[in-house]
Amino acid sequence: MRDREKIAALIPAAGYSSRMGDFKPLIKLNGITVIENSIAGFIKAGIHNVRVITGHRSDEITPVLDRIGIRYIINKGFDSGMFSSIVAGLKEIVNDTDGFFLLPGDMPLVKPRTIEIILEEFKKSSAAVLYPAFRGERGHPPLIAGKCFEKILSADLSSNLRSVLSEFENESADVDVIDRSILMDIDTPEELDKAKGYIKRGDIPTLDECAALFTKYKADERVIRHGEMVSLVSCSIAGILNVSGHMSLDVELVKTAALLHDIARDRPRHAAEGAAILKTSGFPRVGEIISTHMNIDYDEKKSGVDEAAIVYLADKLVEEDKLITLHERFAGSAERYSGNTEAMHNIIKRRETAMLIKQQIEKTAGIQDLESFLKSAEYAHGILIPV
Numbered sequence: 001m002r003d004r005e006k007i008a009a010l011i012p013a014a015g016y017s018s019r020m021g022d023f024k025p026l027i028k029l030n031g032i033t034v035i036e037n038s039i040a041g042f043i044k045a046g047i048h049n050v051r052v053i054t055g056h057r058s059d060e061i062t063p064v065l066d067r068i069g070i071r072y073i074i075n076k077g078f079d080s081g082m083f084s085s086i087v088a089g090l091k092e093i094v095n096d097t098d099g100f101f102l103l104p105g106d107m108p109l110v111k112p113r114t115i116e117i118i119l120e121e122f123k124k125s126s127a128a129v130l131y132p133a134f135r136g137e138r139g140h141p142p143l144i145a146g147k148c149f150e151k152i153l154s155a156d157l158s159s160n161l162r163s164v165l166s167e168f169e170n171e172s173a174d175v176d177v178i179d180r181s182i183l184m185d186i187d188t189p190e191e192l193d194k195a196k197g198y199i200k201r202g203d204i205p206t207l208d209e210c211a212a213l214f215t216k217y218k219a220d221e222r223v224i225r226h227g228e229m230v231s232l233v234s235c236s237i238a239g240i241l242n243v244s245g246h247m248s249l250d251v252e253l254v255k256t257a258a259l260l261h262d263i264a265r266d267r268p269r270h271a272a273e274g275a276a277i278l279k280t281s282g283f284p285r286v287g288e289i290i291s292t293h294m295n296i297d298y299d300e301k302k303s304g305v306d307e308a309a310i311v312y313l314a315d316k317l318v319e320e321d322k323l324i325t326l327h328e329r330f331a332g333s334a335e336r337y338s339g340n341t342e343a344m345h346n347i348i349k350r351r352e353t354a355m356l357i358k359q360q361i362e363k364t365a366g367i368q369d370l371e372s373f374l375k376s377a378e379y380a381h382g383i384l385i386p387v
Contacts, residue, residue, distance in 0.1 A: 004119055006098040007049070009042045009141070011035070012085035013105030014055025014078035019187045024106045025061050027192065030199045034186065035061060037108030037199075039070055042101065045115035051092060052105065053085040054078075077157070084157045094149055102161070103141035109181035109198055110141065113282030118143050121175050128168035130175050132182045135212050138174060139182030147171075178205065178212050178281045203283050204256050217263055217277060225321040227259045233314040233323065234258035236374060237361060241305060244365040254307045257289035258314055271295070295346075298353050305364060309357045316354045317371070325371045326354050 013035055017024040025035040032040075035052065042050050051071050054061045055078025065072045075088040086102065093100060099122060103110065118130050118141075128147050131138040144152075148168055155164050165172070186192050198206070205213065214224055231254075238254045241247040264273035271294040278287030289308045296312045316329050330351040358370050367373050 004046070004123060006096065007047060007100065007119065007122070007143070008093045008097045009047050009050045009101040009103065010053065010086060010089040010093070011038050011050065011103050011105050012053045012082050012089070013038075013061060014053050014058075014075050014085045015082065016056050017106075020189065020192070023057055023060070024186060026064070027186075029108060029186075029192075029195060033064060034108045035064065035105050036068060038103060038105050038110075039068070041108075041110045041112045041115055042103075044112035045119065047101065047115065047119075049093065049097070051089050053089045055085065080157045081160070083155075083160050086161055087153060087155075087157060090149060090152055094153070097146070099143055099145045101141040101143050104185060106186045107140050107181070107184065108186070109184055109195060111177075111179045111181065111282050113280075114177045114179040114182060115141070117177055118175050121173075125173065126171075127173045128171035129165055130173055132177045132179070133174040134177060134180050134182050135208065135215075137183060141182075176212075176216065178209050178216070178283075180206055180209055201252060203285055204250075204252050205260075205281075205283050205286065210256060210259055213260060213263060213277070213281065219263055219265075222320065223262050223265050226318060227262055229318045229321040229323070230261060230311070230314045231255050231258040233317055233374060234310050237310050237314060237370070238307070240365045240367070240373075241310075241361065246364050247305065249307055249310070253285060253289070254310055257286045257293075257307065258311045260286060261290050261293045261311060261315060263290075295350065296353060298356055305357060305360050310361075313354050313357045313361070316350070317374070323375060326351065326358065330354075 013025045020027075025033060027034050029037055039050055039052070051073055052061070052065055053073045053075050055075045058074050062072055073088050073092050075085045077084050077088075082104070090100070101115065101118075114132055118132055122130055122143050122145075128145050130143040132141070133139065142165075144165070148165065151164050151167060152161070181198060184191070184195060184198065186195050234254045235251055235258075238249040238251045242249055242251070260278065261274065262270065263277055264270040267273045271291055275287040275291035278284070278290055289311050292308045293311050293315050296308060298309060298312075316326060317323060319329060330347060362368065362370050
């Protein structure tokens with residue numbers, strides 16, 4: 001088993017940033033510089049031997065690195081290209097490192113959980129290189145094992161890392177991750193704007209990350225269609241409440257948790273299983289909502305209508321991919337489980353909870369009947385419920 005403690009991270013940040021029109025490492029993103037964001041993912045994942053390779057405008061980057069206690073290597077030959085920075089960095093760590101992550105300094109959004117997943121695989125793998133892959137496409141940061149070091153260090157500086165590592169392709173492997181940021185660099189102002197939008201989501205997966213989760217956990221079309229409809233209903237309810245001016249709900253969180261709430265529907269205790277999937281994938285807030293979509297503790301005197309309550313109610317208002325009433329939902333359940341005392345107790349409790357949440361929404365939004373409002377295909381917060 002390979003030693004996690006002997007893994008380093010190299011972050012080349014020596015280039016000219018010519019396509020950006022500004023110096024990328026020092027652009028502010030999420031309140032700190034791009035280079036600090038790039039470093040932060042490794043530190044949060046437990047990788048503390050992080051080295052930044054500087055070159056162009058090194059005297060401006062190094063004070064930032066000194067302030068946060070990160071070691072750096074100045075590549076005086078940075079004009080030769082990124083490979084020269086990789087070689088300069090590797091020379092500094094080669095004697096006490098079993099492997100290193102490589103992350104270009106303009107890829108600041110990689111999730112700590114992605115790094116942890118690659119590390120977990122590295123400990124039990126003998127691969128020369130482990131590449132993170134999102135929906136079949138390789139990205140950064142690869143984890144490069146010691147068996148590649150000699151080839152990298154002996155290669156001509158006019159070469160590139162991809163061509164060197166191609167010699168180890170038969171000994172390499174892909175690690176699937178739910179993280180589209182492994183493909184996102186920041187070369188242009190347009191890409192910077194996209195990065196700002198992505199980072200604003202925090203731990204809420206994008207739609208393509210949701211699609212990757214459905215694929216990974218083999219969700220069938222019925223589960224996906226049901227999730228899509230629950231998501232529509234949830235977004236409409238959240239929109240109604242936000243438009244009323246009384247609440248400020250996170251519609252993206254509602255939308256995503258509702259979409260994914262049944263991702264583990266074919267498993268026992270599927271709410272808990274689904275929550276665990278999202279939490280271990282790096283999306284704990286979504287997982288927390290999923291954990292309560294079957295049963296939620298709700299007291300109308302103490303609990304406001306939050307994102308979890310909305311998803312709970314919306315799930316009860318959708319059967320398969322059709323909008324129904326609470327009466328229809330629970331009458332059908334009562335008929336199916338009429339001879340099961342425990343099941344009937346749970347059905348009654350869920351119905352009462354759903355009614356309390358519904359009534360609180362109606363009171364807050366000033367709506368006489370939420371179900372009729374939704375079925376009338378009213379337009380709310382950009383969402384139109386089909387009838």
